Amino acid sequence: MSGDDQSQLVYVGTQQAQIQALRFDPSTSKLAVIGPVAKGLNATWVESDPQRPVIYAVDDDKVREGSVAMRHQGARDIELDGEISRITTTDEKNANYYVLRATYLLSKRTSVYTMPGFMQNNSRASYAVGAGYYTVTGAKQLGTLVGIQQRF
Incomplete structure (x- = not known):
């Protein structure tokens, strides 16, 4: 619920790699699109936490099958x-x-970001945290990406 009205937020996953927020008004039974709240996921299952400001989603990307x-x-x-x-x-x-x-928005067009990742291979796998890199079979690997982004 939001404010004094009885409208509710609804989150919908799309195959366009984003999660859309909509506002549902139970008095009129109408949905109004607010806009995207997350990008990069082909979310087929979306759930908001009733206690915290968190959205959970399952990614239906065939390359990353089974990711949450x-x-x-x-x-x-x-x-x-x-x-x-x-x-x-x-x-x-x-x-x-x-x-x-984690991304911190400095302005509408500029942000700084960091992305730590951890890869845990089984005894036969040798996947790396970063694309294009290799590691030995069975290795665990930790990597961090830090940067600044300017949108034009």
Whole structure:
């Protein structure tokens, strides 16, 4: 619920790699689109936490099949989200991948960000945290990405 009215927020996952927020007015039974609240997920299942400003989603991307993501709906200038992915192959080269993302909006066009990730390979897998990198079979790897983004 929001404010004095009885409207409710509804979150909908899309195949356009975003989660949309809508406002439902029970007195008129109408939905009004507010806009995207998360990008980068082909979310087929979305659930908001009733106690905290958090959205949980399952990503239906075939490359990252089985991943679960979380997005914090906190202050407007801070974006927090995370993801847990399971890599499973027919030849049993399996791994778990954990990542957190934090973005601080300096302005409408400029932000700074960090993204720590942890890859946990089984005894047959050798996946790395970063794309294009390699590691030894069975290794655990921690990596961090830090940067600044300017949108034009």
